[in-house]
Amino acid sequence: MLKRVKVEKAVGLMLGADITKIIPNEYKGPIFKKGHIVEEKDINELKKAGKEYIWVYFEDERHLHQDHASIEIANSIISNNLYVDGPSEGWAYIKSKESGILIVNEKAITKLNMYSEIILTTRETYSLVSKGEIIAKFKITKLEIRKDLYKRILQNVLKTKQLHGYILDILKPQCKKAGVIVTGNEIYSGLVKDAASFKVKEKLANFEVEVIYNTIVPDSKEYIKNAILYSIEAGAEIVILTGGMGPDPDDNTRAGIKAAGGKIIKYGIPVNPATMSIISWIGNTPVLGISAGFINYKNSFLDFILPRLLIGAKVKKSEIAAWGIGGMLDQK
Structure with a gap:
């Protein structure tokens, strides 16, 4: 008390x-x-x-202190890839045991935050996080909480975990090998320097993904098709193509993806920059077509989509449609 x-x-x-x-x-x-x-x-x-x-x-049989309750509930919502530090000023700090991609059960967190006695705030889902980084903070808003309410919250967390898994987790990329294909007659002929390969490799390196195949091809459906198929045969678990996404008559990347057997989920993504991009699959291998404009920006659709695909998420058209809300990416 x-x-x-x-x-x-x-x-x-x-x-x-x-x-x-x-x-x-x-x-x-x-x-x-x-x-x-x-x-x-x-x-x-x-x-x-x-x-x-x-x-x-003072000790009281009916109540738990804020610090004890915050630590216990915070521990109940996390996977083994996370740990709880603190408390300090009532906050329990949830940290990552290793680098990886943060997965947040948004519905479960919304439900928890409906309790007036709880505050849970997290980093954005699909964020790339480092070992020891704070990914969430949890606290009980009052200095003590009734034990019956505390037990009810823990029971609700347990039910959520049984149905949907951990509320907070860190996942390692499932895709470890990538193929990078740069399209464009002007680059293939040497008139324009290839700036895309370095940019894509740099972003993949952040996720410890190895580029096992990197090539430049002209704006030819056949060349593009063959490069995609060769990437997959070589062991690429994700294929990324850049350029040739527009409506011009010599933009053939979309046709090349289709010719390789790609099932295009969406052409034209409500995420900017690099809006005129493609999400497709060949079997279980994601094949991305990224608008060449991504080169000029710090954050683009490539940054947005990579963590989702690298953990094996099967993106649906309805999900893509919702990305337009907040789809204008910050460049700061």
Whole structure:
């Protein structure tokens, strides 16, 4: 149980919550942690932090302290690829044990955040994260929570995991080998330098994907078809083509993909830059056609789609249609 006590009368009592001090542009953090036994010398420091009253903690059979509940619930929503650190100022910090792609069960998190006693905030799903990086923060909004409510929340989390798996997870790319095909008569002939290969390889390297085949072909349906099929035969688990996506008569990338047996899910994607791109499959191998304009931007449709395809997601047309909401990518 938490009790509100005047600072001067708190000597010898246990703090029920971290005491935060804020110095604008200099410092924000706890000056005393939960569990600290207040001493006479602490009173002046507490008052300098703006505290006339503080919360002190007494054992209570009906309630759990914020810190304990936050840590336990945070642990219940994560996979073995994540861990919980803290608490600090009531927050449990969820971190990645390894680099990978963050997967967020958005519906489950929305349901959890409907509880007025809970705040769960995460990085965006499909984010590429590093080992030790904070990917989410969780806290109980009050300094204590009723045990019956705490148990009900845990039961709901368990049901969600049984039906849909972990609420937060880190996945490694399933695709480890890629083929990169640059199309364009002007590049094939040497009139224009190939800038696309380096850019695509750089982005794939972020996911530890090896480019096992890289070639430049003219704007020819047959050349494009043969390059795609050779990539797959060589072991590519994803094939990325650049250029030739427009309506011009010599833009033949889409025709080459079809000739190779590609099932085109969508031509023209509501994600910008690189809107005039293609998502297709040949069997279980994703074949992407990326508009050449991606070269000039920090973030494009290629950045958006890669993590999804690399973990083996089967993208549906209805899902693609929804990407238009927030599909204008930030270039900062």
